Amino acid sequence: MFSFINNMRLKTPAQTLLTLCVLLLVPNAFAEQRPNIILIVADDLNWDDLGAYGNTGVKTPNLDKLAKNGMRFDNAFLTASSCSPSRASMITGRYPHNTDAEQLHWPLPKEQLTVSQTLRDAGYWTAAAGKWHLGEDTKQRFDEVRESKYGIDEPSGSAQWVPLLEVRPKEKPFFLWLASWDSHRPFYQGEYPHSHSQEDVRLPPYYPATELYMNDFAAYYDEISRLDEHVGKVVSTLERQGVKGNTLIIFVADNGRPFARDKTTLYDSGVKTPFIAHWPDGIAKGSISDSIISSIDLAPTFTALAKADTPTSFEGRSLVSLFKNPSASFHDYAVSERNWHDFEDHGRSVRTKRYRYIRNNYNDLPATPSADTVYHKTWWELTRLFEQGALTEHQARPFLAPRPKEELYDLLNDPFELTNLATDENYLSVLRHHSDILDKWILASGDFIPSFRTPDDFDRVKGASAPHRKRPRPSKMQMYQASGSY
Template sequence: MHRPGRISRRRFLQGAGAAAAFPLFSLPAGAGDRPPNFVFILTDDQRYDTLSCAGHPFLHTPRLDRLARDGAFFENAFVTTALCSPSRASFLTGKYPHRHGVRDNNTPFPAEARTFPRILREHGYRTAFIGKWHMGTQEDPQPGFDHWVSFPGQGVYRNPVLNINGETKRVPGYITDILTDLGVQWLRERPAGPFCLYLSHKAVHSDFIPAHRHSGLFTDTIIEPPASIHDTLEGKPEWLRQVKRAGPGAEYREMAELVRNYCRCLAAVDESVGRVMRTLQDGGVLDNTLVVFAGDNGFFFGEHGLSDKRAMYEEAIRIPLLMHFPALIRPGMRVREMALNIDLCPTLLDLAGLAIPGDVQGRSLRPLLAGRKIPWRDEFLYEYDWEPDARRRPAIRGVRTERWKYIEYPGSANISELYDLRSDPLELHNIAYFQPGTRIEAEMKERLGRLTQGIPAPRSGPAGA
């Protein structure tokens, strides 16, 4: 099979200069003619606060903490849709769901889509996808990857059946360990040249089944309900009263055990990250490799009485985002600017010195990683389309700024919401209900109207759901 030519050092520098109007970083000593490598590690349903470096009260994540200590910790990272498949497609393409077309968990990823692995491969990178693809029922190898390991849908935690380069095989063991084994193996045996590994974990999607070695963790840990579980829902949209609600006290005991198992699953993810980093170090490529760790969306554990994700409250839309790249990132960097999942694709292409497709909606994070103070986004659009699989959750369009959040439910009778995140971080007091007609409400409605101009109306359910 014909392989495109490898990127030369000269071409890398020329492309990087054309792609960005800020100084090139210096590759580490000994990097020679090598453009940067990329390792993207994605978890499923991981909340932004489930890292010890993010202040979690009992979860210990030393390997992930190392990424933050030696690299960059994004304090305000978000997804544009808090749902697995749309978010995953946004990471790959740098586009919103209304543009890439994957607007629910049942839509397959379009074969013609331009993704960062596909573009990197066209320019000489060796690429591998290992893990959870989760778009429609796709499990067979997808365009843009030299090496492929996946499974249909959500997969299972134990003894999974994997599709390895088009052939199915049952592999005994625990899924996080298996995917890590295969990722490490590929890193060690890959052909020479620049590479991109996308390691996509099943964890920590429900059912939260931990590895046997972690099943005893946190047994005696007391799990307190979140403060917003006491939300009375006064002044909130009707749909919140129609979904199954989690309550405090004795009602929370079952959810508390789910939290324990969720954190037990993350213990294996943390170990996985350590193994990948050690493999890069042993192979002499760690200093020339951008390692990105992120979650595809957050998760509710009783906030506002909710479980799952989808809604536009902070626990669902915020994600962990860590980056390690000694060639560019100073250790211990804290990035306060708002980063989105659609920023990954342009960031990787920019660092590789490649042109970013004109229809990409994200921005390269490279200047922020270089420590530059530049004009940055002060708002972003959130979108969610109604799904038959979640009938009681209405379509959503919203806008978030650093301080304010405004939410509408198009095609339904649910009232709008407006929150001052500075004075009301738990999102309990809906200003649009208690103090309608304020100047800030008008301003946020105008922002949302501008951001949604020309975008197709969201799919809404029967009877306005």
């Protein structure tokens, strides 16, 4: 912009006046000064299953390069470990229970304000491609949506990412919501750029190291590598189009890996997300932040960068200050929700730098994972080993009922969250502190426990033996009791 002004000084007064008039008539003349924004949402990907986060077994060269040349966030958390509620939270900047789409497959109501519409009103071209999962009304908040239906169009869900970039209006800044199906089950779909083996697998201790599990993790890694390949194609396209420097790319996941102790849980393996921000013109190369951030911070970040008004409904904070100073303090904690996902459950969790506190409101129920996990052979094997008494206490956790009402973990000494400290007198003050945080958040955010339980859609032991049925969506008045039901 400054070079443009200097060039104007070389013009005659008449030429300068004419140029200024053109700028007044063309509101997008300086549109390039606002960054283009791309949000890439992976499906069912654990935060530490990328090379950039220390997993050297999985092949992710493109994402590793993005992190190396951008900023890696090491304490980024999702508001839910369930795909559609997590995505609804990202696009509205709100906690799931405030989106009215907190249960799996509930479409986002048209009354909800979205960041895509806000950016569109601010002059951005807004588009989406890949997995959708947000309902039909939300499609109207974009200029264009190219939805990929799993198993019908193509397996990765990413085939339309680059074509969408090719047809964007060149005179406008753009916002793209790019979502993959990788690494959602079932695996072994289509072709992969890398083939992983058991030697590549880094298996968490809460899974049995059987042949089946090791091979299934390798297949999961294959899916991640295909996702990585599509990310690389997006970056190459931006470079070819000459807009890479002024394009912010943020890469996140919607929830943890599709295994029994990860996806749909409130542990780090369920709600901690990889979070990579790459923006050559605005973020220092190779920077790392350990500040606590949340997925509700995405929407206000985008509106701030677009110089658009941030809706008062957004509950997060702009991350722009961290882009400039990665070590700055930000949130003191992050809160995540667990609501109905194929099976009934209700829980809340507070994550601080060192500790995770979980409150299981339906602790009489076992922590049954998502249906796509339960109808898979790894679950059947886990069930068989459990019935034989061959699992450790940690590996058997998804079957146990009742569960503890409260859980507390010291992530510094227990990164896999294996030892529950909630009944340890030495941690009583820590427990009370985190419980108080959650109580205050409940009141501030208007959270409630449902007045009745939603029926399961599948058998908790046998999996998807019965056909999936559509549940009638109750009203909010039906779903929630008055304040104080906690």
